[in-house]
Amino acid sequence: MSTTVNAAENLSLQASANGSRRWSPSFATVLKWILAIGIAIVAVFPIWWMFNVVFSEPGVPISINPRLYPTSLSAGLNNILIIFTETDYLRAYYVSVMYTLLTIAGILLFSSMAAFEFAQFQFPGKSLLFGIVMLSLMVPTAVTIIPTYLLTVQLGWLNTMQGLVVPGLASAFGLFMLIQFMKSIPAEMIEAARLDGANHFQIYWHVALPLSKNALVTLAILTFMNTWGNYIWPLIVAPSPHMYTVGQVVGLFNAPYSHTTVDIVMTANLLAAVPPLIFFLIFQRQIVEGIAHSGTKG
Amino acid sequence: MNKVIAMSSLQIKNATKAYGTVEVLNDINLDINSGEFVVFVGPSGCGKSTLLRMISGLEDITAGEMRLDDRVINDIDPAKRGIAMVFQSYALYPHLTVFENMAFSLTMARAPMAERKQKVERAAEILRLTHLLDRRPAQLSGGQKQRVAIGRAIVRQPKIFLFDEPLSNLDAELRVQMRAELIELHSRLRATMIYVTHDQVEAMTLADKIVVLNGGKIQQVGRPLDLYDDPDNKFVAGFIGTPTMNFLSGQVTDVAHDHIIVAGLGGDPKIPPLPIPFTGFDPSIRNIELGIRPEHATIASEPSTAAGLPARVTLVEELGDLTSVHTVLANGERLVAQNHGRRHQGTVETSVHIATDKALVFDTSGKRLRPAST
Numbered sequence: 001m002s003t004t005v006n007a008a009e010n011l012s013l014q015a016s017a018n019g020s021r022r023w024s025p026s027f028a029t030v031l032k033w034i035l036a037i038g039i040a041i042v043a044v045f046p047i048w049w050m051f052n053v054v055f056s057e058p059g060v061p062i063s064i065n066p067r068l069y070p071t072s073l074s075a076g077l078n079n080i081l082i083i084f085t086e087t088d089y090l091r092a093y094y095v096s097v098m099y100t101l102l103t104i105a106g107i108l109l110f111s112s113m114a115a116f117e118f119a120q121f122q123f124p125g126k127s128l129l130f131g132i133v134m135l136s137l138m139v140p141t142a143v144t145i146i147p148t149y150l151l152t153v154q155l156g157w158l159n160t161m162q163g164l165v166v167p168g169l170a171s172a173f174g175l176f177m178l179i180q181f182m183k184s185i186p187a188e189m190i191e192a193a194r195l196d197g198a199n200h201f202q203i204y205w206h207v208a209l210p211l212s213k214n215a216l217v218t219l220a221i222l223t224f225m226n227t228w229g230n231y232i233w234p235l236i237v238a239p240s241p242h243m244y245t246v247g248q249v250v251g252l253f254n255a256p257y258s259h260t261t262v263d264i265v266m267t268a269n270l271l272a273a274v275p276p277l278i279f280f281l282i283f284q285r286q287i288v289e290g291i292a293h294s295g296t297k298g
Numbered sequence: 299m300n301k302v303i304a305m306s307s308l309q310i311k312n313a314t315k316a317y318g319t320v321e322v323l324n325d326i327n328l329d330i331n332s333g334e335f336v337v338f339v340g341p342s343g344c345g346k347s348t349l350l351r352m353i354s355g356l357e358d359i360t361a362g363e364m365r366l367d368d369r370v371i372n373d374i375d376p377a378k379r380g381i382a383m384v385f386q387s388y389a390l391y392p393h394l395t396v397f398e399n400m401a402f403s404l405t406m407a408r409a410p411m412a413e414r415k416q417k418v419e420r421a422a423e424i425l426r427l428t429h430l431l432d433r434r435p436a437q438l439s440g441g442q443k444q445r446v447a448i449g450r451a452i453v454r455q456p457k458i459f460l461f462d463e464p465l466s467n468l469d470a471e472l473r474v475q476m477r478a479e480l481i482e483l484h485s486r487l488r489a490t491m492i493y494v495t496h497d498q499v500e501a502m503t504l505a506d507k508i509v510v511l512n513g514g515k516i517q518q519v520g521r522p523l524d525l526y527d528d529p530d531n532k533f534v535a536g537f538i539g540t541p542t543m544n545f546l547s548g549q550v551t552d553v554a555h556d557h558i559i560v561a562g563l564g565g566d567p568k569i570p571p572l573p574i575p576f577t578g579f580d581p582s583i584r585n586i587e588l589g590i591r592p593e594h595a596t597i598a599s600e601p602s603t604a605a606g607l608p609a610r611v612t613l614v615e616e617l618g619d620l621t622s623v624h625t626v627l628a629n630g631e632r633l634v635a636q637n638h639g640r641r642h643q644g645t646v647e648t649s650v651h652i653a654t655d656k657a658l659v660f661d662t663s664g665k666r667l668r669p670a671s672t
Contacts, residue, residue: 186389188386192389195354195383196454
């Protein structure tokens with residue numbers, strides 16, 4: 001019995017020793033934590049402020065005695081109701097969701113098919129073609145946006161979903177990322193499938209795609225973040241109100257001559273931020289891994 | 299009754315494989331009979347895997363002809379040749395279960411589910427995999443993965459099974475076990491199997507027929523013990539057998555009807571010339587090499603006796619039942635002798651007796667010189 005007590009004492013002593021070591025951080029660690037917390041506050045505060053303004057009686061958060069926490073659920077719900085009933089926000093949601101989903105599906109499909117060929121097979125002009133694709137990675141969007149716009153106009157795709165989606169489907173970044181991943185698929189696995197009677201498409205569909213699942217998820221997440229937040233392309237290619245994306249609608253609410261009150265503007269902003277927020281909370285781990293894996297800032 | 303596999307024969311005529319100007323296989327001629335277990339063996343880079351891949355259709359044939367059951371298959375798609383291959387890395391699809399892996403070829407052919415189930419279950423029964431059908435490859439041991447890879451081949455009911463160094467990734471104990479299982483499988487399926495390995499022990503234990511390759515050429519084809527006892531050249535003699543055959547250079551000083559006298563063995567002038575039994579030796583040949591298997595060389599119990607070759611012991615490998623004694627002769631040639639059941643006494647300067655009636659004779663180009671009577 002006494003042995004047990006001694007052992008327990010030893011353990012608690014060790015624990016306190018460990019504990020004291022853990023709780024005596026160096027000055028540099030304290031500084032790092034302060035800096036990190038400071039950055040986190042700067043990042044989180046606008047979102048929190050948005051909640052605060054939306055879920056408060058109009059004027060309260062910006063009164064002489066401002067409150068930093070929401071005070072009225074009903075006011076917030078009322079704001080959301082106004083946005084959905086009195087504006088075409090739901091339509092914009094639909095356009096944005098379709099634009100994002102179709103872009104993700106298209107980029108995954110085309111990038112993976114091209115990456116499969118580049119990564120696993122030899123064909124004439126492969127290096128040259130790959131070089132050209134990679135070169136397009138180095139050209140800023142601002143340079144290509146006008147020629148792409150002109151081409152889209154010539155195709156008669158202004159104010160159409162295909163006009164929004166199709167020009168963005170050739171993703172050099174997605175191709176590059178998937179090539180790197182698909183290169184790691186053992187050639188023997190492809191050969192085994194070939195001997196098993198799988199044709200070229202079946203090898204791609206049944207072997208290469210499932211084996212690239214992680215890379216595809218990463219690419220889908222990065223594409224979502226890029227597309228949902230894309231403002232310039234929808235702005236120039238879909239100027240008609242019936243094709244407005246959420247980003248454009250939010251832009252209208254925030255325009256200098258917009259006569260909407262600040263709580264309605266904030267509600268529009270909040271609603272625009274909700275899908276990426278939910279998306280981020282669900283795929284947090286994959287997003288961080290994806291960014292680390294692909295070396296991009298998203 | 300157990301008609302799982304069709305039997306087929308393969309003929310390879312003047313097959314050549316070149317990558318640009320580099321020829322990796324040169325004028326390969328080979329007949330593989332139905333139901334045979336043929337092993338391609340040779341050192342790394344000898345072209346054995348390339349030959350196997352040419353048979354599978356994964357590599358084109360630069361020149362020559364390949365016939366499977368009298369049908370030329372040179373330009374036939376790999377999937378349509380009726381050949382199944384087991385890869386060194388198993389090449390199992392990690393996202394599919396064992397069942398799905400084994401049924402993959404049937405899925406690609408859009409076979410009905412009942413047929414898939416029946417064929418996979420039959421193969422799984424043969425390979426004792428029935429309880430593992432729901433698992434994924436990552437949940438299997440090395441031996442089980444190998445069996446799944448073989449199962450995937452069985453399900454296809456191929457005319458010929460190809461194995462590309464399938465046991466290389468297994469540990470020594472499991473390799474011995476899998477070898478036994480492969481032999482059992484072959485006798486059960488009575489299928490034509492072609493197996494590639496660089497391990498001559500594997501070749502000796504598995505094969506009905508061994509094909510020894512080196513430098514892109516077939517060196518010799520034959521039954522394992524025929525290659526061991528009666529090699530065509532120095533390469534085959536050296537490659538088959540562990541430890542490898544000893545080669546001692548010498549000069550023929552006299553040629554009699556049934557023997558030759560060889561001088562200069564070991565490089566010590568004090569060693570008297572040795573008579574080597576040989577009928578019908580070509581007297582124009584002077585320089586030869588004698589091939590002596592380690593089991594035909596023994597360490598003398600007393601050092602430097604007149605009948606033996608003086609030698610210095612450099613390494614002793616005690617394996618329990620036998621002892622391999624590595625020695626170096628006066629001219630620097632190395633010679634390994636084996637003592638069966640007798641432990642080495644620790645002497646460094648010793649002499650080695652060779653069984654001259656077992657010695658094989660090679661000319662300086664490495665070609666075997668055979669006595670006239672054989």
